[in-house]
Amino acid sequence: DSTMDTRSWTLSPWARQGIVNKILDTLKRHMPFTSPEGMEELKKVALRFEEKVYTTAANQTEYLRKISLKMLSLRGWSQGSAVNPCA
Structure with a gap:
């Protein structure tokens, strides 16, 4: 079946959950939410982002590189500086 992974x-799964937790920690530092609803939304964002990168990455190196670049660009964005992750 061509739709199979x-x-x-x-x-x-535990390694991926660890990555999701690190993404969530980064999101919480740069986009703090105090409400339970806000925290749930951040969790959903972290899960969706990790899943998207995992399913599209050709290998583990690409997976980690894409996540690292996004986290670095988020850090730059939250500090008000223009960061171009493609540079």
């Missing part, structure tokens, strides 16, 4: 690499 043909990824040649995988990460364990």
Whole structure:
């Protein structure tokens, strides 16, 4: 079936959850929410972002690179500086 996942690499669920937690920590530092609803939304954002990167990355190096670049660009954005992750 052509719709099956043909990824040649995988990460364990606990490793992926660790990455999601790090993404969430970064989001909380740069976009603080105090309400429970805001925290739930940040969790959803972190999960969706990780899932998107995981399903599109060709390998673990690309997966980690894409996440790292996004987290660095978020840090720059929150500090008010223009960061171009493509540069």
